Amino acid sequence: MAYDQKAQEHYRRELDAIRSAGLFKEERIIHDPQAVEIDVEFPAGEPVRRVINLCANNYLGLSSHPKVVAAAHAGLDRRGYGMSSVRFICGTQDVHRELERKLSGFLGTEDTLLFPSCMDANAGVFEALFSEADVLIADRLVHASIVDGMRLSKAAQDTFKHSDMEHLEEKLAEHLDKRFRVVVTDGVFSMDGDLARLDEIVALAEKYDAMVFVDDSHATGFMGATGRGSHEQTGVVGRIDLITTTLGKALGGASGGCVSGRAELVEMCRQRARPYLFSNSVPPVIVSAALAVLDLIGGSTARRDKLEENTRYWRGLLAEAGFDVKPGASPIVPVMLYNARLAQDFARGLFARGIYVVGFFFPVVAKGQARIRTQLSAAHDKAHLDRAIEAFVSVGRELGVLGLDRRQLIERFGP
Amino acid sequence: MDELEKVILDYVRKEYLEEGDERELGVATPLITGGIVDSFSMVSLKRFLERKYVIRIPDAEATPAAFDSVRAIAELVEKLRGAPATA
Numbered sequence: 001m002a003y004d005q006k007a008q009e010h011y012r013r014e015l016d017a018i019r020s021a022g023l024f025k026e027e028r029i030i031h032d033p034q035a036v037e038i039d040v041e042f043p044a045g046e047p048v049r050r051v052i053n054l055c056a057n058n059y060l061g062l063s064s065h066p067k068v069v070a071a072a073h074a075g076l077d078r079r080g081y082g083m084s085s086v087r088f089i090c091g092t093q094d095v096h097r098e099l100e101r102k103l104s105g106f107l108g109t110e111d112t113l114l115f116p117s118c119m120d121a122n123a124g125v126f127e128a129l130f131s132e133a134d135v136l137i138a139d140r141l142v143h144a145s146i147v148d149g150m151r152l153s154k155a156a157q158d159t160f161k162h163s164d165m166e167h168l169e170e171k172l173a174e175h176l177d178k179r180f181r182v183v184v185t186d187g188v189f190s191m192d193g194d195l196a197r198l199d200e201i202v203a204l205a206e207k208y209d210a211m212v213f214v215d216d217s218h219a220t221g222f223m224g225a226t227g228r229g230s231h232e233q234t235g236v237v238g239r240i241d242l243i244t245t246t247l248g249k250a251l252g253g254a255s256g257g258c259v260s261g262r263a264e265l266v267e268m269c270r271q272r273a274r275p276y277l278f279s280n281s282v283p284p285v286i287v288s289a290a291l292a293v294l295d296l297i298g299g300s301t302a303r304r305d306k307l308e309e310n311t312r313y314w315r316g317l318l319a320e321a322g323f324d325v326k327p328g329a330s331p332i333v334p335v336m337l338y339n340a341r342l343a344q345d346f347a348r349g350l351f352a353r354g355i356y357v358v359g360f361f362f363p364v365v366a367k368g369q370a371r372i373r374t375q376l377s378a379a380h381d382k383a384h385l386d387r388a389i390e391a392f393v394s395v396g397r398e399l400g401v402l403g404l405d406r407r408q409l410i411e412r413f414g415p
Numbered sequence: 416m417d418e419l420e421k422v423i424l425d426y427v428r429k430e431y432l433e434e435g436d437e438r439e440l441g442v443a444t445p446l447i448t449g450g451i452v453d454s455f456s457m458v459s460l461k462r463f464l465e466r467k468y469v470i471r472i473p474d475a476e477a478t479p480a481a482f483d484s485v486r487a488i489a490e491l492v493e494k495l496r497g498a499p500a501t502a
Contacts, residue, residue, distance in 0.1 A: 138455075161433060
């Protein structure tokens with residue numbers, strides 16, 4: 001069928017519906033390298049503004065670090081631009097295997113397999129490893145890519161209430177008839193910023209003979225004393241069977257992801273995971289830069305320590321100013337507003353004052369849970385955060401949200 | 416509210432509401448469109464109904480619309496209980 005008037009009208013109506021529901025996403029155009037201060041054009045066509053960035057996943061401030069950029073240049077010179085192949089035909093270079101070995105060392109796992117992204121890793125891992133005989137039991141707040149990946153698998157699926165160990169135990173007991181039980185969770189949850197109770201999850205998994213899967217994308221590089229991730233933070237290094245994570249956040253921020261864990265499971269992904277089998281190798285330039293990132297953070301905890309200090313400082317500023325902040329220790333710090341319109345107005349007010357954040361609301365988060373998600377970086381200085389809190393207080397005062405708790409915010413602005 | 420609706424309502428409360436959740440939940444409360452149950456976690460409700468009432472809910476019938484209230488779910492269960500075993 002040609003793309004006729006009927007089809008065109010259909011998609012125009014759909015787009016109009018997205019706009020009128022207030023869910024239309026517009027890109028902000030950045031005119032310089034990713035950093036904690038950037039030049040942003042928004043809306044398109046408006047003059048560029050210099051803003052403080054509080055919404056990147058650039059946790060360690062390495063996205064544009066000179067050593068990482070230099071390693072990328074060197075990798076480009078030594079190993080070329082593209083592989084023009086998937087890994088198993090003629091797309092595996094020495095640097096790919098070197099990065100997989102180094103990631104295994106860093107994460108404390110037996111083996112690692114690179115994917116074009118962590119979205120791809122999550123899309124491929126469950127389908128490659130589990131069948132109708134098995135059950136995947138996921139925390140209800142896992143990332144959307146895990147939900148999609150689970151749906152691609154033939155395994156039975158179940159969920160447990162967010163971080164509710166009693167509910168998880170009920171589910172594990174309910175599925176004792178299955179061949180393999182797999183507990184599926186994020187390490188740090190992307191919208192709430194809280195840490196999975198991996199020590200308790202691992203204990204339950206051992207009691208009920210289950211495997212544990214963790215997506216550690218928002219933890220690798222900085223959670224735990226040496227930045228290994230949420231498994232280090234909770235004292236269970238070596239006891240997680242499958243970890244997926246990304247090179248697209250703290251580890252340089254370009255793209256690429258991996259499945260890491262038990263040797264046989266990783267090898268099975270190498271044989272069966274479709275996003276690995278049917279998409280091109282991670283480009284050598286990214287692999288080379290990621291190797292430099294691991295060298296940088298393997299030799300020093302200075303960056304994760306600074307990030308931890310920034311997080312503590314920022315949380316303190318928000319609490320002191322009277323904002324309703326989700327508790328936690330990760331550099332994802334959600335400022336709760338509950339009402340979707342309020343979250344959008346708040347983000348707009350901040351942008352006008354030179355602070356770049358994004359408001360999140362249903363369906364990205366649960367209904368009545370709208371918020372501004374702020375994200376810290378090791379590259380922020382206290383001066384950035386002091387300027388940011390001034391803007392937060394100014395907008396908060398203007399909109400009348402300071403000092404209000406959840407109930408009061410909902411009473412005043414609606415759920 | 417009949418017995419079937421009561422059983423489903425009790426399950427939904429226990430399975431989906433968090434401790435301290437003050438939302439009113441009745442047989443007509445929108446579950447999916449109201450944000451209480453999402454399509455990801457709906458699976459456990461489907462399995463509960465299938466086990467409890469010894470029915471099979473075909474994927475085509477397990478739609479968000481059919482699961483959007485306890486009353487609608489009860490109607491679906493009633494329909495499938497009366498259907499031949501191959502349904």
